[in-house]
Amino acid sequence: MKKIVIAAGLLVSSLAFCQQQETFEKKGKVLIFTNHDPNLNKDTKKGLVKTFFKVYPKLVKDFNPESMDTIRVKIDTEYDGVAYAHNGRITISSDWLAKKPGDLDVxxxxxxxxxQSYPPNSGPGWLTEGIADYVRFKYGVDNKGAGWSLPDYKPENSYKNSYRITARFLYWLTKKYDKNIVQKLDKNMRNKTYSEDLWNQYTGKSLDALWAEYSESPQIS
Structure with a gap:
């Protein structure tokens, strides 16, 4: 009977933990943080909250002032990916944070x-993810601490590879052609006005011609 009581107590305690939720607010932005992992590193949790309030207001100001004010973050013990966002909600894998506790800029x-809040069929997925990683590179709080960086160019790369490979290309474009090209493309994607003609409009060259030039001289420093 004693063992049953202890087990029941642990179950109640576990359920109570799963229902824990904290709300943080700063300068009009609200973060509702739900943690389902009792073993989450306290410094990681604190760092995620701090990173949110340092980065999110800047992104709203620089890219989309109409972005929502309240964001929900869940640390999920069942999700087997890294992280994803949808409709104002962010899910982050507890396993990922256990492996990479310093990856605050996830x-x-x-x-x-x-x-971004792009509507369906707004443009290519590789550009969506490339812009998000470009933003991580430019606005990230501690990419170095996470062991995260833009990769060196390789001949087998393509701008369609997405994520960091595309982000590096976008950064090169901001240095070589137009410092605001990412903001412009982001707005086009959100307004469903994206087309490949925009690359010509913003740089005077086609997307493929830009990539060919980048491939010949990919230095970004």
């Missing part, structure tokens, strides 16, 4: 997806 990438 939230930077994901909040950018909320800022």
């Amino acid at each position: 939230i930077t990438h994901e909040v950018m997806h909320i800022v």
